[in-house]
Every structure is written in C-alpha cells, then in structure tokens.
Amino acid sequence: MNALWWTLAWRNLWRNKRRTVITAGSAFFAVFFAVVMQSVTYGVFGKMIEDMARLSTGHVQVQDSLYLAEPTPDHSLELDAARLAEAQKIDGAMAVMPRLEAIVLASSGDRSTPVQVIGIEPAAEDSVNRFTERIRSGGQYFGEPRADLPEAVVGAALGDQLGLSPGDTLFTIGQGYHGVPAYGRFRVAGLLELGNPELSKRLVYVQLADAQHAFRMEGRVTGVVCMADPAADLEDVQAELAALFPDQAARLWSDLMPDLEQTLEGKLAGNYIILFILYLIIGFGLFSTVLMMMSERQKEFGILISVGTGRRTLAAMVYLEVALLGLLGVGLGSLAVWPFLEYFDANPVQLRGDLRELHEQYGLEPILPVMIEPFIFFNQAAVVLGMALTVGLYPLRVLKRLDILKASRS
Amino acid sequence: MNSNQQPVITTRGISRTYQQGPVDVRAVDGVDLSILPGEFTALVGPSGSGKTTLLNLIGGLDRPTAGEVVIDGTRLNDLDENALIQFRLHHIGFVFQAYNLIPVLSAAENIEFIMLLQKASAKERRTRTQQLLKDVGLEKLGHARPTQLSGGQQQRVAVARALASKPAFVLADEPTANLDSHTAESLLDVMEQLNRDEGMTFVFSTHDPRVIARARRVVTLVDGRIDSDEA
Ligand SMILES: Nc1ncnc2c1ncn2[C@@H]1O[C@H](COP(=O)(O)OP(=O)(O)O)[C@@H](O)[C@H]1O
Ligand SMILES: [Mg+2]
Numbered sequence: 001m002n003a004l005w006w007t008l009a010w011r012n013l014w015r016n017k018r019r020t021v022i023t024a025g026s027a028f029f030a031v032f033f034a035v036v037m038q039s040v041t042y043g044v045f046g047k048m049i050e051d052m053a054r055l056s057t058g059h060v061q062v063q064d065s066l067y068l069a070e071p072t073p074d075h076s077l078e079l080d081a082a083r084l085a086e087a088q089k090i091d092g093a094m095a096v097m098p099r100l101e102a103i104v105l106a107s108s109g110d111r112s113t114p115v116q117v118i119g120i121e122p123a124a125e126d127s128v129n130r131f132t133e134r135i136r137s138g139g140q141y142f143g144e145p146r147a148d149l150p151e152a153v154v155g156a157a158l159g160d161q162l163g164l165s166p167g168d169t170l171f172t173i174g175q176g177y178h179g180v181p182a183y184g185r186f187r188v189a190g191l192l193e194l195g196n197p198e199l200s201k202r203l204v205y206v207q208l209a210d211a212q213h214a215f216r217m218e219g220r221v222t223g224v225v226c227m228a229d230p231a232a233d234l235e236d237v238q239a240e241l242a243a244l245f246p247d248q249a250a251r252l253w254s255d256l257m258p259d260l261e262q263t264l265e266g267k268l269a270g271n272y273i274i275l276f277i278l279y280l281i282i283g284f285g286l287f288s289t290v291l292m293m294m295s296e297r298q299k300e301f302g303i304l305i306s307v308g309t310g311r312r313t314l315a316a317m318v319y320l321e322v323a324l325l326g327l328l329g330v331g332l333g334s335l336a337v338w339p340f341l342e343y344f345d346a347n348p349v350q351l352r353g354d355l356r357e358l359h360e361q362y363g364l365e366p367i368l369p370v371m372i373e374p375f376i377f378f379n380q381a382a383v384v385l386g387m388a389l390t391v392g393l394y395p396l397r398v399l400k401r402l403d404i405l406k407a408s409r410s
Numbered sequence: 411m412n413s414n415q416q417p418v419i420t421t422r423g424i425s426r427t428y429q430q431g432p433v434d435v436r437a438v439d440g441v442d443l444s445i446l447p448g449e450f451t452a453l454v455g456p457s458g459s460g461k462t463t464l465l466n467l468i469g470g471l472d473r474p475t476a477g478e479v480v481i482d483g484t485r486l487n488d489l490d491e492n493a494l495i496q497f498r499l500h501h502i503g504f505v506f507q508a509y510n511l512i513p514v515l516s517a518a519e520n521i522e523f524i525m526l527l528q529k530a531s532a533k534e535r536r537t538r539t540q541q542l543l544k545d546v547g548l549e550k551l552g553h554a555r556p557t558q559l560s561g562g563q564q565q566r567v568a569v570a571r572a573l574a575s576k577p578a579f580v581l582a583d584e585p586t587a588n589l590d591s592h593t594a595e596s597l598l599d600v601m602e603q604l605n606r607d608e609g610m611t612f613v614f615s616t617h618d619p620r621v622i623a624r625a626r627r628v629v630t631l632v633d634g635r636i637d638s639d640e641a
Pocket of ligand 1: 437462
C-alpha cells in the first residue's frame with residue numbers, strides 16, 4: 001500500500017485534534033485501567049496460589065483418593081522411590097517432593113497451640129522455597145544429623161508465640177497411622193521467616209523420615225507434591241502424574257484449595273462486569289466520533305467518488321483512519337501501562353485495613369502484587385482494538401449507500 | 411474544426427426528471443448534444459436552467475431518465491455503479507465550484523492521488539505532477555495545503571488534478587463562481603492554454619459574461635432545453 005494512504009489517514013485523524021485526543025484518550029485509559037485491574041487481580045491470586053502451592057499443596061499433588069475428603073494418616077500412600085524418580089522426569093515438573101502432613105498439638109514449656117507438621121526432604125524443599133535464606137539469625141535450616149533428637153524448623157511467628165529459640169525442645173501430640181497416638185520430640189534447629197503471618201504461625205517442618213517415625217508411618221507419605229514450571233500446562237502435568245500413580249488421585253491446586261479458586265473466579269467475574277461497562281462506554285464514544293466524522297465529510301466523500309475513487313477504496317481509507325485511531329489509544333495505553341506495572345512490581349503497594357486482614361486470613365503477605373504477563377495486555381488491547389475495528393464497519397455501510405450528488409451539494 | 415472527427419461526447423434525447431413533491435421537474439428535457447475533441451465550450455443559461463444536471467449526466471454522476479449518453483464510444487447507460495466510477499477515473503476530468511480538493515493533502519498530493527487511484531508508477535506520478543503544476547503555473551506551491559492557497563490557486567490545482575488522469579475531456583461546473591473577475595480571467599487563461607497547446611477538450615458552465623466571451627462555442631439552456639448553440 002502506498003505511503004500516501006497512510007499519510008492521508010493519519011492527517012485526516014488530526015483534522016479535529018481535540019476529538020481525536022479525547023477518543024484515543026478514552027481508548028488509552030480503557031486499556032490502561034483494564035490492564036491494571038486484571039494485572040492486580042491475577043497478581044494477587046497468582047501470588048496466593050503460588051505461596052500456597054509452594055509451602056503446602058503444590059501445583060499438583062498425588063494423594064490417596066480419600067485424603068482430600070478426610071485428611072488422616074490412614075489415607076496416606078506408600079512411597080515408591082522408583083516412581084518418585086519417574087515423576088521427577090516429567091516434562092514441566094520443576095520439583096517433585098514427598099510430604100507427610102499432620103495437624104498436631106505442639107507445646108513448649110506451659111504453652112501449646114495446634115500446628116501443621118510437614119515432613120519434608122530438606123534439600124528439595126530448600127531449592128523450591130529458599131528456606132536457608134529465610135532462617136532467622138542464630139538458627140539454621142536442618143543441621144548435622146544428631147542421634148539424640150530429630151530436628152524441627154519452626155515458623156518464626158509460632159516460635160515467638162511458644163517462646164522457642166534454636167536448641168529448645170518442641171513436643172507434639174497427634175494421631176498416627178491406624179489411630180495410634182503419636183508423640184514427637186524435636187529440637188528446634190531454626191526459626192523460619194515465612195513472610196506471611198498465617199503460615200508463619202502454623203508451620204513446623206521436620207525431616208520426612210522423622211515424621212514417618214513419629215506418626216508410625218514408615219515408608220508412607222500423605223502426598224507427593226509437584227511444583228510445575230511456570231510455563232507448563234498444569235493439566236498435562238496432572239495427566240502424566242495420574243498415569244504414573246494409577247491407584248492414587250493426582251489433584252490440581254484448584255481441587256486442593258477450592259475456595260481459593262472460587263474466590264478468584266468470583267473476582268474475575270466481577271472484573272468482567274466492570275470491563276464490559278467500561279468497554280461499552282468506550283465503544284459508544286468511538287462510535288459517536290465515527291458518526292460525526294462521517295457526517296462532516298459527506299461533501300468530501302461525494303467529490304472523491306465523483307472523481308473516480310471507488311467506494312471500497314474510500315471505505316478502506318476510512319477504515320484505516322478508525323483503526324489508526326483505535327491503535328493510537330490502545331498502543332499508547334499498552335506502552336504506558338507497562339512501566340507503571342513494572343514500578344509497582346518492584347515496589348508493591350502495602351495493603352491496609354480490611355484487605356490486609358483478608359490477606360492475613362489467607363496466610364498471605366499483605367501487599368498488592370501485580371502480574372505482568374503478555375496475555376493480559378493482549379487481551380485488553382485486542383478487545384479495544386476489536387471494538388475500533390467493529391465500529392469502523394459503520395462507515396463502510398455509509399459509503400456503500402452514499403448518494404454522491406446529494407453529498408456533493410451538502 | 412474538423413467535422414470528420416468522432417465526437418467525444420454525444421447525448422441523444424437525454425432527459426432528467428426530478429420528483430419535487432407532487433410535481434415532476436424536468437431539469438434536462440430532451441437534449442441532443444455532440445462535443446468534438448478539442449472544443450472549448452461554455453454551457454450557459456440562467457440559474458435553474460439545468461446546466462449542472464446536464465454536466466452530471468455527461469459526467470456519469472447522474473443517470474438520465476430518458477435518452478442515452480455516449481462517451482468515447484462507451485454508452486454510459488450500460489455501466490453499473492462501480493464500472494461508472496472506474497470510467498470516470500480514466501476518461502473524465504472534473505472541476506467543481508469550490509472546495510473540492512482533499513484538505514489534508516498538499517497541492518501535489520491532491521494531483522498525485524488521482525494517479526495513485528489509476529495505479530500509475532511512482533516515477534510517472536512524480537514527473538507528471540511536476541509537469542501539471544507547471545502547466546497551471548503553480549510549480550512553487552506543490553507543497554502547499556489548500557487552505558494556504560487562494561481560491562484561484564485552488565481551482566488551478568483542481569484543473570491540474572482533473573488533467574492528471576489523462577482524461578478525454580474536462581467538465582467544469584461554474585469553476586469561476588467563487589472567484590473575483592481578475593482571478594477568474596487567469597483561470598480561464600490556464601484552461602485556454604491547455605486547450606490550445608494540448609488540445610484538451612473543456613466543457614464548462616457559467617453565467618459570467620466575461621467567461622462566456624472566452625468560449626469558442628456557447629450552448630444556451632433554458633428550462634432544460636437547448637435554446638441556442640453558437641460557435
Ligand atoms: N436533486 C434534485 N431534486 C429536485 N430538483 C432538482 C434537483 N437537482 C436539480 N433540481 C432542479 O432541476 C432544475 C435544474 O437545476 P440545475 O441543473 O442545478 O440548474 P443550474 O445548474 O442551471 O442552476 C432546477 O429547477 C432545480 O431546482
Ligand atoms: Mg448549477
């Protein structure tokens with residue numbers, strides 16, 4: 001296409017500067033606002049899901065099929081080292097780790113509180129969660145194995161609540177395999193700064209073998225947790241794990257934390273309603289601009305057709321204008337929102353009030369994370385651009401029916 | 411003029427009737443007209459006599475309710491809307507009363523636009539645009555936008571644009587109506603010169619006596635009929 005067409009469309013766009021600025025500006029803010037809103041929503045939930053997955057459920061977890069409904073030691077599974085090694089080779093699986101979880105009563109001195117004990121393989125978990133960097137100074141992540149007592153790494157808030165320091169002893173009482181009472185005695189190796197208060201108040205990590213021993217579950221685990229690659233398709237990973245563990249259930253995080261998923265879906269549905277109204281307003285603004293533009297230029301269009309411009313050629317020219325108008329707003333909006341989000345990604349907003357409480361209730365850091373993913377930009381930009389391209393169909397109709405003599409006289 | 415030549419415009423009994431409320435207005439009423447190549451013809455008559463309507467019919471902008479129009483051997487009645495647009499592009503140059511340039515394009519770009527529609531090569535467009543600007547005496551104002559030009563200059567650009575497609579003839583509906591008499595004279599100078607030097611056929615409507623005086627043939631319309639035809 002000749003450059004003159006672009007020149008023509010571009011200059012026509014600026015015949016009414018104020019109107020173009022307002023129209024492109026509304027597309028700009030629509031994209032900006034929509035991207036920020038979606039980015040924060042995905043960011044908040046993405047972080048929630050990621051935190052929960054890392055520290056507790058995993059992205060996909062293989063469990064005994066009854067464990068989800070009734071999480072007791074009886075609904076555990078026998079750990080098969082060969083199959084675990086197979087699972088680690090699955091495409092898209094970043095880490096596959098056995099875990100043994102149990103709710104117990106923990107006490108130290110005269111203080112006690114319910115806690116979640118998680119038996120882990122320290123090295124594997126450290127590679128996923130960087131626990132060693134999060135140990136409060138004075139303590140350590142799991143130290144040298146010592147014959148006397150098994151070690152525990154305790155959430156920092158829990159440690160403070162029970163008045164624990166490294167070297168202190170933690171007692172646990174819970175239920176073991178086949179209902180036997182399970183008593184545990186652990187030496188505190190270190191306090192773990194988990195970043196989010198609820199988990200920090202609740203979690204006690206011990207070595208898997210020690211947990212198996214304490215709960216009389218030699219050779220058994222409550223789950224095999226898989227952390228997926230960020231780029232991986234979770235359902236593929238789930239399918240592969242299911243094939244590898246045919247007698248167990250391979251569950252997605254969304255099945256393991258259904259209320260979290262429902263909250264996310266509710267929030268997204270709310271967003272879509274807001275976005276729909278926003279787009280409706282922008283769409284009508286765009287349409288009214290195109291309407292005005294078309295009625296102002298009747299005479300010009302009449303003359304252009306008179307001197308031999310095909311109606312389709314003319315329609316293409318006007319379509320290019322409307323598309324450029326949309327692109328201008330969408331393009332600048334996408335460009336502007338990017339550094340804006342990058343800034344808030346680097347300096348997250350600290351939450352206050354109700355939102356803060358809500359986050360702590362979910363065991364999350366009370367910040368407003370953002371997600372910077374191309375699909376969020378593309379989706380919003382595509383919707384606004386699609387709107388411009390749809391609105392641009394109106395001039396096609398007008399030009400198809402334009403009466404050149406009437407138009408030239410106007 | 412050589413009478414053996416084929417006419418470039420022929421109308422046979424063309425009429426155009428407009429419905430105005432309950433009455434039919436015969437804007438053009440049974441006109442037979444032949445224009446030979448190289449003519450410089452004025453269409454005159456009082457306001458409402460049908461000059462514009464007749465030019466529109468000849469130019470394929472409007473369709474007769476009766477009769478036929480033959481241009482360069484093609485019967486316009488047979489062409490559909492899209493074919494007619496293509497036909498206009500390649501055979502007919504138009505100059506309208508005023509404000510008929512694309513306002514956002516420069517003088518040169520306005521001229522080039524027509525050749526772009528004709529899919530002429532970039533090189534041809536450039537050289538021909540320069541030549542045409544020179545022909546109408548505006549070689550220094552190619553970059554100017556219509557709003558930066560006087561009315562007379564704009565009409566000269568319009569003439570250059572009309573010629574850009576290498577048409578068989580140029581139709582001009584009251585091209586001087588919005589010009590003062592001095593500017594009108596110099597536009598006529600340009601048209602006359604193109605007629606003389608390049609043999610370009612012009613048919614223009616006017617009711618300005620000074621413009622009429624410049625024509626070599628004067629066709630007078632009254633109530634949509636040819637009242638007189640003097641060479
Ligand atoms: N679109 C139209 N609808 C109705 N009447 C028209 C229309 N166009 C022209 N006329 C009538 O046709 C007659 C001739 O008009 P026109 O060709 O414009 O004359 P001129 O150009 O000589 O002034 C006038 O009576 C005018 O009112
Ligand atoms: Mg007229």
